[in-house]
Every structure is written in structure tokens, then in C-alpha cells.
Amino acid sequence: xxxxxxxxxxxxxxxxxxxxxxxxxxxxxxxxxxxxxxxxxxxxxxxxxxxxxxxxxxxxxxxxxxxxxxxxxxxxxxxxxxxxxxxxxxxxxxxxxxxxxxxxxxxxxxxxxxxxxxxxxxxxxxxxxxxxxxxxxxxxxxxxxxxxxxxxxxxxxxxxxxxxxxxxxxxxxxxxxxxxxxxxxxxxxxxxxxxxxxxxxxxxxxxxxxxxxxxxxxxxxxxxxxxxxxxxxxxxxxxxxxxxxxxxxxxxxxxxxxxxxxxxxxxxxxxxxxxxxxxxxxxxxxxxxxxxxxxxxxxxxxxxxxxxxxxxxxxxxxxxxxxxxxxxxxxxxxxxxxxxxxxxxxxxxxxxxxxxxxxxxxxxxxxxxxxxxxxxxxxxxxxxxxxxxxxxxxxxxxxxxxxxxxxxxxxxxxxxxxxxxxx
Numbered sequence: 001x002x003x004x005x006x007x008x009x010x011x012x013x014x015x016x017x018x019x020x021x022x023x024x025x026x027x028x029x030x031x032x033x034x035x036x037x038x039x040x041x042x043x044x045x046x047x048x049x050x051x052x053x054x055x056x057x058x059x060x061x062x063x064x065x066x067x068x069x070x071x072x073x074x075x076x077x078x079x080x081x082x083x084x085x086x087x088x089x090x091x092x093x094x095x096x097x098x099x100x101x102x103x104x105x106x107x108x109x110x111x112x113x114x115x116x117x118x119x120x121x122x123x124x125x126x127x128x129x130x131x132x133x134x135x136x137x138x139x140x141x142x143x144x145x146x147x148x149x150x151x152x153x154x155x156x157x158x159x160x161x162x163x164x165x166x167x168x169x170x171x172x173x174x175x176x177x178x179x180x181x182x183x184x185x186x187x188x189x190x191x192x193x194x195x196x197x198x199x200x201x202x203x204x205x206x207x208x209x210x211x212x213x214x215x216x217x218x219x220x221x222x223x224x225x226x227x228x229x230x231x232x233x234x235x236x237x238x239x240x241x242x243x244x245x246x247x248x249x250x251x252x253x254x255x256x257x258x259x260x261x262x263x264x265x266x267x268x269x270x271x272x273x274x275x276x277x278x279x280x281x282x283x284x285x286x287x288x289x290x291x292x293x294x295x296x297x298x299x300x301x302x303x304x305x306x307x308x309x310x311x312x313x314x315x316x317x318x319x320x321x322x323x324x325x326x327x328x329x330x331x332x333x334x335x336x337x338x339x340x341x342x343x344x345x346x347x348x349x350x351x352x353x354x355x356x357x358x359x360x361x362x363x364x365x366x367x368x369x370x371x372x373x374x375x376x377x378x379x380x381x382x383x384x385x386x387x388x389x390x391x392x393x394x395x396x397x398x399x400x401x402x403x404x405x406x407x408x409x410x411x412x413x414x415x416x417x418x419x420x421x422x423x
Contacts (some may be wrong), residue, residue, distance in 0.1 A: 010142040012135075013195075019146045021189035022137040025090075025130055026150040030157035030417055031099075032073045032123055035165060035179035036101060038269060041116055042252035043172045043262060051256055051387075052380040055249075059373025061113050062248055063366045065120035070362040074355075076128050086129040087196055093126035094187050101180040105173035124362075146331075154197035155277045157186070162270035172262055219356055222349065225314050228240070229344045229353070232409045233360050237336060239300055240361050241368035242307070242395040243333060246326060249391075254312070257341055257388035258319045269318070272327035275403030280331030291338035293411035299332035300403040307399060310391035313384065340409070368398065 007016035046054030100115035306325035379387035
């Protein structure tokens, strides 16, 4: 079938541009994630403040933004559900990501740290509204494929901005401006081509704050009653601690510990992303054949090997091998743990439990990145670049804890949200 015809069949209004415009927002925001979060901010801070202070403030800024987002995300989600109008909020938080991003590299550096916190908070807040727009661009039977289209374009955004930064030879300071400009341009289609119904009622009420948090605590209590779900979520907290920290600190480690140049570090990130893209497709097939739990165990074991290599051998060839392993495992982790969560969750509570699933991921960021950066801050004056190796071993420790916990989780259906093909 022709690609345009395929997109029309996926769309709720029969127009190919509708799901494509929605997916392009994934392309746009991933540009910010790759160029700013995974690359430029860490290098800006360590170049300007040195390894010790730079890493410390990277951890503080990242944790502060994510913690605030975790605190208010239930209320933001409630607002998303109430009025039925999400595009205005998406536009507000998109602008609140782009504008601060432009000015992050300008002195004083303290102002840049504050602006980064605002941009990172807004970037994550925008995702709440973006994901909630999916029903407005797809039908119940096509949402999986439209969501997959978004994931594919997201990876394309990472590759595109990496190539632009490499070919353009942009400095670390200039990367913030390039990322902001590209984010702004590629975010435009969703606001032009996606249409929402009129608002159904008041957008926000004061009682929403209390009700949102009450629902979270109720969901946590209910999750504890589901066999093996609490153990899995606790394991997920530990292994996503390593995943989320690597995303933030990879460029700094590559430049400050291993000795790559800024441009070479960009190339390493690009290669890691390409491995994640290719491996994601393969891991999906493996998960269908041997089950998500066994797949996740293999993925976590690969991460253990990659982190061991990166922590023991601070040399460029070994680091490239470690990066390839981590990139390969990154795609598999996203694929397998989502499916395992689906198997463990009762079908009538999927939405509630996936909210906790997401909250666990954010909580691990609040702890993981500060722990890593604190170790570098504390040990660098005493150990030099070896402090980075010790910090990597802290990630290895959390990964091993996560692997141990997941090992005790069964791989069956147990009345989950996914039908058992064996019955």
C-alpha cells in the first residue's frame, strides 16, 4: 500500500497529514533531548565550572527539574483529561522549553542552570499533553501503529540533529540555539494540522490537586496487591536509574574521562542511537518469541557487561565497544519492560498502573543522576578522572540490583492486560 494511503487508514479523520503532524512533534522534542540533555548541558557546565563543580550542578539541575515535574504531573494530567483541550497547554510548555534553551549558554552560568531547569521541566510537562492527543489523531484500532510512527520519527530526530551538529561543526554554546530553532520548526505541524473538539467544561478546579494525589496513593496500594508487580516496579526503579543517568552523562564521560573531543562525543552518541534503533526492532522479535522477562534479563546482562567495560578500561576503543553494548541494550530495555508491565497489570487498571510505571522512571532520575554526579564532585579532587570510573560502578551496582529483582518476576500472563496465546 502507498505510504499516503497507509497514513490515511491510520488517521481518525482520513487525512494522512494528521498522524504525521502528531508524530513530527516526537521528532522535534527528541532534538532537544539529544542535543541539550544528552550532550550540550553537561559539556557546558564541566567546561565552565570544571569536572567537580560542573558535575555537581548538572546533577542538582537535572534532579530539581525532574522532581518538580513528578510532583505536579498528576495535576497536569488531570487538566489534560478535564477540558478536552490539550494543544494550548502543549504550545505553552513547548515555548517554555524553546525560549530558555536559547539563552542557556549566555553568562552568568548560574542563570544558565536556572534556565536549563525551566526548559527541562517544560519539556517533560509538554509530553503529558502530547501523548494525550493520540486519541485525536488515531482510531482505537490504529493507536499502536501511530504510536510506533512517533517512536520511529523520534529516533530520526536524534539522528538528524546529530548529523546537523557534526556537519555544521557547531560549538557547545551554539548547540543550544540550533536545538531550540530545530525544535520550534518541527513542532509547528502539530499546531497547524491537528484539530481538537471544543472544550467540554472548566479546565481546572482547585480540588483537582487533592484528587490527583489521592488517586496516586490509591493506585500504589492497589499495585501492591497484584502478584509480582511491586517487585517488578522496584527492579525497574534500579535499572532505569542506570539508563536515565547514562543518557545525561554519556557525553561528559566521553570527553572528560575518555578523552574524546566534543565533536567525537557527538559521533559516539550518534552511533549509540543507531545501535538502539536497529536493536529495538530485533529485541521486539525476541520478546515475542521467548517472552519479555527473559528478554529483559538478557538486556540487563548486556548492560552489566557494557558498564563493566566502561568502568574498568578508560580507553577509546573499549569505550566504543561498551557504548555499542549499551546502545544495543537501550532499545531492548524499552521494548521488553513495557511488554512485561502489560503482562503483569490487570486489564481494567492499565492506565492507572502505567501512570505508576512512569512515575517510577522519573523517581529514578531524581536519585540516579545526583548520586553519579555527587561521586564525581566528591572524588575528582582526590582521584582525578578515576572518579568517573567509580561513578560508573555506582550505575553497575544499581543495574545488578535491578537484574536480581527482575529475576524473581514470572513471565506468565496471570490474568493480565494481554491475552494468553497459549490458551
